[in-house]
Amino acid sequence: MAGILGIYAFEEIWNVSRFLYYGLVAIQTRGEEVSTLAVGNDSAVAKGTADNLDVSPLKGYCGVAGAFTRNEGYYFDDGITVVYDGSIDVSRLVTQIKSGKEVEDCLADLDGAYALLLLKDNVMYAARDPYGIRPLCIGGIGFDMAVISSESSALDVIGAEYSRDIKPGEVVVVDQFYIDSLENKAKQKAVCAFEFVYFSRPDSQVFGKSVHTVRKLIGETLEPHDADAVIGVPETAIPFAMAYASKNGIPVDLGFVRTGRPTRTAIKPTQLERMIGVQLKLNPVRTAVAGKRVVLIDDSVVRGTTLRNTVSLLRRRGAKEVHVRIASPKLIAPCPYGVEVPTKDELIAVDNTEEEISRIVGADSFSYLKVEQLTSLIGMPVCTGCMTGEYPTEQGECCSCQPGSECPVEVSQ
Amino acid sequence: MKFLLVGGGAREHAIAKNAAQYYDVYAAVPYVNPGIARLASYKVVDILNPQKVAEYCDDVSPDLVFIGSEESLFHGVSDEIMKRGHVCIGAKKEAAEIERSKAFMRRLLEKNNIHGSLRFKTFTDADTALRYIDEYAGSIAIKPARQAGGKGVKVIADLQAYLKEEKKDAKKKHAEQIMQEHLSQDLEDQILIEERVEGVEYSLQCFTDGSCVIPLPLVQDHPHAFEEDIGPETGGMGAISGRGTLPFIEDSEYKKSLEIMEQSVQSIKTETGEMYCGVITGQFMLTDKWGPTIIEYYARLGDPEAVNVMNILENFDEVCEGYLTGSLAKVKPRIREVATVVKCVSPKGYPNERGTGRGKKLQIDFEEIHNLGAEVFFGSVYQDTGELYTGGSRAVEIYAEADTIVEAGAIAEKATHCVTSDWKLFHRHDIGSQDLLDKRVRTAQLVRDVYQYRGQHGLIGRNIDWIPGIGKIET
Numbered sequence: 001m002a003g004i005l006g007i008y009a010f011e012e013i014w015n016v017s018r019f020l021y022y023g024l025v026a027i028q029t030r031g032e033e034v035s036t037l038a039v040g041n042d043s044a045v046a047k048g049t050a051d052n053l054d055v056s057p058l059k060g061y062c063g064v065a066g067a068f069t070r071n072e073g074y075y076f077d078d079g080i081t082v083v084y085d086g087s088i089d090v091s092r093l094v095t096q097i098k099s100g101k102e103v104e105d106c107l108a109d110l111d112g113a114y115a116l117l118l119l120k121d122n123v124m125y126a127a128r129d130p131y132g133i134r135p136l137c138i139g140g141i142g143f144d145m146a147v148i149s150s151e152s153s154a155l156d157v158i159g160a161e162y163s164r165d166i167k168p169g170e171v172v173v174v175d176q177f178y179i180d181s182l183e184n185k186a187k188q189k190a191v192c193a194f195e196f197v198y199f200s201r202p203d204s205q206v207f208g209k210s211v212h213t214v215r216k217l218i219g220e221t222l223e224p225h226d227a228d229a230v231i232g233v234p235e236t237a238i239p240f241a242m243a244y245a246s247k248n249g250i251p252v253d254l255g256f257v258r259t260g261r262p263t264r265t266a267i268k269p270t271q272l273e274r275m276i277g278v279q280l281k282l283n284p285v286r287t288a289v290a291g292k293r294v295v296l297i298d299d300s301v302v303r304g305t306t307l308r309n310t311v312s313l314l315r316r317r318g319a320k321e322v323h324v325r326i327a328s329p330k331l332i333a334p335c336p337y338g339v340e341v342p343t344k345d346e347l348i349a350v351d352n353t354e355e356e357i358s359r360i361v362g363a364d365s366f367s368y369l370k371v372e373q374l375t376s377l378i379g380m381p382v383c384t385g386c387m388t389g390e391y392p393t394e395q396g397e398c399c400s401c402q403p404g405s406e407c408p409v410e411v412s413q
Numbered sequence: 414m415k416f417l418l419v420g421g422g423a424r425e426h427a428i429a430k431n432a433a434q435y436y437d438v439y440a441a442v443p444y445v446n447p448g449i450a451r452l453a454s455y456k457v458v459d460i461l462n463p464q465k466v467a468e469y470c471d472d473v474s475p476d477l478v479f480i481g482s483e484e485s486l487f488h489g490v491s492d493e494i495m496k497r498g499h500v501c502i503g504a505k506k507e508a509a510e511i512e513r514s515k516a517f518m519r520r521l522l523e524k525n526n527i528h529g530s531l532r533f534k535t536f537t538d539a540d541t542a543l544r545y546i547d548e549y550a551g552s553i554a555i556k557p558a559r560q561a562g563g564k565g566v567k568v569i570a571d572l573q574a575y576l577k578e579e580k581k582d583a584k585k586k587h588a589e590q591i592m593q594e595h596l597s598q599d600l601e602d603q604i605l606i607e608e609r610v611e612g613v614e615y616s617l618q619c620f621t622d623g624s625c626v627i628p629l630p631l632v633q634d635h636p637h638a639f640e641e642d643i644g645p646e647t648g649g650m651g652a653i654s655g656r657g658t659l660p661f662i663e664d665s666e667y668k669k670s671l672e673i674m675e676q677s678v679q680s681i682k683t684e685t686g687e688m689y690c691g692v693i694t695g696q697f698m699l700t701d702k703w704g705p706t707i708i709e710y711y712a713r714l715g716d717p718e719a720v721n722v723m724n725i726l727e728n729f730d731e732v733c734e735g736y737l738t739g740s741l742a743k744v745k746p747r748i749r750e751v752a753t754v755v756k757c758v759s760p761k762g763y764p765n766e767r768g769t770g771r772g773k774k775l776q777i778d779f780e781e782i783h784n785l786g787a788e789v790f791f792g793s794v795y796q797d798t799g800e801l802y803t804g805g806s807r808a809v810e811i812y813a814e815a816d817t818i819v820e821a822g823a824i825a826e827k828a829t830h831c832v833t834s835d836w837k838l839f840h841r842h843d844i845g846s847q848d849l850l851d852k853r854v855r856t857a858q859l860v861r862d863v864y865q866y867r868g869q870h871g872l873i874g875r876n877i878d879w880i881p882g883i884g885k886i887e888t
C-alpha cells in the first residue's frame with residue numbers, strides 16, 4: 001500500500017520540493033511507515049510519516065514522492081527514480097530500462113497491479129496496470145505544473161485542479177514540451193474496492209468517483225437495528241455512522257475521542273502497534289454510550305482483536321447493548337496486489353460465521369456489508385479479491401505469503 | 414476590386430480566403446505563406462516598416478487595405494497607408510495602444526469607469542517590481558507591460574500560506590525574466606502586475622469605425638499547451654464556436670461584453686482623439702468579481718479565433734463596403750449557422766523553446782483532409798523547393814464545421830492526423846470534446862453564482878476587507 005505523487009513544472013523557475021512535501025502529507029494516510037521524496041537526482045527518505053521529511057536541501061522543477069506501509073515501493077539510483085503503489089518486480093523494470101529499452105515500452109509491458117511514477121532524464125512517466133486496480137489521477141496548477149497523484153485530495157491541498165484519472169493500461173509521459181498518453185492493453189477493469197471502504201480520504205475522488213458519496217451509501221445499506229445511538233470508530237467509520245444514523249432515524253453521537261496524532265491503525269505493521277494505536281485512539285465518551293443501546297460501526301475487521309477490545313471498552317463505559325456493523329464485506333483472502341492483508345490463518349472471517357464473530361468480540365449482534373452490496377454501490381467493475389478469494393488477474397489462487405514479504409506468485413496474464 | 418492584406422499567418426490566410434470570393438487579393442507578407450500564396454498576389458516585405466508596406470500599397474493601388482498583424486499596427490503602418498490616401502481596416506498607432514500597452518488599457522478602463530477594472534500596478538524597473546512582490550504576496554498576473562505576442566505572461570494563484578515562499582520566488586524570477594527577454598524599447602512601463610482573476614475565457618471580435626461596433630460570434634480559445642488544460646500558456650491551441658455563441662455564456666453576459674467594448678472604443682476616441690477604425694477583439698473572462706471582465710484587448714482578429722469567424726462570415730464584402738463608404742453602422746454580419754472548431758498543430762519545442770522545433774519537414778495529406786471535410790490554414794510554416802517546413806510556432810490550424818461543436822471537433826481531430834513529421838508534433842485532442850464543454854459549463858456556473866450574488870448585494874467589482882488594527886478598507 002502506498003500513496004504516490006509526482007509534480008512536473010514546465011519552467012525551471014519553479015522549485016517543486018515543497019509542493020511535493022505538502023501533497024505527500026495529504027496522502028500519508030496511505031502509508032505511514034516510510035516516506036520518500038526525490039527531486040532531480042537528489043532524494044530524501046524518512047522513517048515514519050511524510051511530515052518527517054526534510055526537503056529544504058532539495059531543489060528542482062520535477063520530482064516524485066511516496067508514502068509507504070513498509071520499506072518497499074520506491075527505487076532511486078543511477079538516474080532512475082521510481083515510486084509505486086501495488087506490486088511489481090521493480091529490479092526487473094530498472095534492469096530493462098538500463099539495458100536501453102524505451103521507458104514507455106518497459107511500462108507498457110510491465111506486469112503486476114500498480115500505479116507508478118518514474119523519473120528519468122527529467123521526463124516523468126506515470127502508469128497504471130491494465131486492470132486499473134490501483135488509483136492514479138492527473139491535474140494541473142495554472143500554466144505551471146502537471147500533478148499526478150494516487151488521490152485527488154493531494155491535488156486540492158497544493159492548489160492543483162483535478163483533470164482526470166489515468167486510464168487502466170495507460171502510460172502518460174510528461175515532458176517540458178509535451179504530455180503524451182499511450183494507451184496499452186487494457187483488461188477487464190477491476191478497481192480496488194477497498195479504496196472506497198478504507199484507503200482513500202473521503203475528500204478524494206478515486207476511480208472517477210467521490211469516496212464520501214460511496215461511504216454514505218454504504219452506511220445507509222448496513223443492516224438496520226433499533227438503538228439509542230450510533231457511533232463510528234474514528235476516523236474512517238465516522239461517515240458510515242452518520243449515514244446509518246440519518247437513514248435509520250437514530251441520533252449519531254461522538255463515541256470516541258482520540259489521544260495523540262491521528263494514525264491509521266489498520267495499516268500498522270505489528271499487532272502491538274495496532275493495539276497501541278487503537279487504544280490511544282479510542283477513549284469512549286462515557287455519556288454518549290452509558291445506559292444506551294449502541295450501534296458501533298467500523299470500516300473492517302481483520303483479526304478481530306481490536307474490535308473485541310473496543311466492544312468491551314464500550315460495555316465498561318455502560319453501554320447496554322452493542323450491535324456491530326462492519327462497512328466492508330468479510331476479509332477472507334490475501335491481496336497479491338501490494339495491500340497488507342495477512343495470511344488466512346490470521347483472518348477471523350475465514351472460518352467464523354457472523355454469529356460466531358459476534359460471540360468472540362462480545363457483541364449483541366454483528367453483521368458485515370455483503371460483497372454484492374458493495375459492488376453494486378460502487379457501480380463499476382471492482383476487484384474483491386480479499387473478500388472472495390477471486391482475483392481479476394489470471395493467476396488464480398494466491399499464495400499465502402507473509403505480510404511484508406515478496407509475493408512469490410507471479411501476477412501475470 | 415483590389416484588396417490588400419498585411420500579414421502572413423493563419424489568421425491572414427483565413428482573411429484572404431474569405432476576401433478572395435469577392436476581390437483580387439494582394440498580400441504584403443513577412444515570408445511566403447503557402448496558403449496565402451495560392452489565393453493572392455503577394456510580396457515579401459518587412460511588414461513592420463510603414464514606408465515599405467506603403468510603397469507596395471502605392472504600387473498595387475488597392476481599393477481597401479486590411480491589416481492583420483498587430484505589430485504592423487504598433488509600428489504605424491496604418492497611419493502611413495492612410496496618410497497616402499488609402500482606405501485601411503486597421504487601427505492607427507495611437508489607437509492600437511489599447512493592445513500594445515497593457516498599462517494604457519488598464520488606465521483607460523479605470524479612468525472611464527468601464528465595467529471590469531482590475532487592480533494593477535506598473536513598474537519601469539526590476540528593483541521596484543521585486544520589492545513590490547516581496548511585500549505584496551498575493552494572487553497576481555505578471556505581464557510584460559508591452560504586448561509581446563502573448564508571451565511572458567504568468568498568472569500565479571497564491572492561496573496556500575504554506576507555499577507562499579515558493580511562489581514568491583517564482584514571481585521574482587519571472588519578473589527578472591521579463592526584464593531580460595521582453596524589455597520594451599518603445600514604452601517606459603516594463604512590467605505590469607495585476608490582480609489575478611479566474612473563470613471561463615472567451616473572445617469577442619468586432620469590426621468598428623470608431624463610432625459603431627459590429628460584433629462577430631463568440632469564440633473560445635484554448636491557451637494551455639496540453640490536454641485537459643494542463644501545460645504552459647500558448648498563443649492558443651485551438652478555438653471553438655457554437656452556432657453564433659458559446660454554450661457556457663449567457664445572452665446577458667454577451668450583451669454586457671459588447672457594451673464594455675462599445676464604451677472602450679468611445680473612450681479611445683476621448684483619450685487619443687483618434688477614431689478607432691479597424692478590428693478590436695476583447696479577450697474576456699467571466700469572473701466572480703465582475704462577471705464579464707476584460708483581460709486583454711487585441712487591435713486585430715485573434716489567432717486562431719480569426720479562422721473560426723472568417724470561415725462563417727458570409728458577407729465580408731458588405732463589411733468592407735461599409736468601411737469604404739463610411740456606412741459600417743448599417744452592416745449586419747451574416748453568419749452561417751454552424752459550429753466551428755479549429756485545432757492547431759505545433760512542433761515540439763513550442764511554446765517555450767520555439768527554436769528547437771524550427772525547420773522540420775512537414776507532410777500534409779491535403780486530399781484526406783479535404784475528404785474529411787476539414788481545411789488547413791497555414792501558420793508558422795514555410796516552403797522550400799516544394800517541401801513544407803515548420804517555423805517553430807503553431808504550424809497549421811485545422812478548421813472543421815458541423816451542426817455541433819462536438820461533431821466539428823471530431824472532424825478536426827481526425828484531420829490533425831493527416832499532418833505528420835519526423836519531428837514530434839502535438840495538438841490538443843480534447844478541444845471540442847463533450848467532456849471539456851461540460852467542464853466549461855460547470856466552471857461558468859460556479860463563477861456566475863458568485864458574481865450574481867455580488868450583484869444582488871451591491872458588491873460587484875468591489876473589494877472589501879477588514880484589517881485588524883486598521884479597520885474596514887473598501888475599494
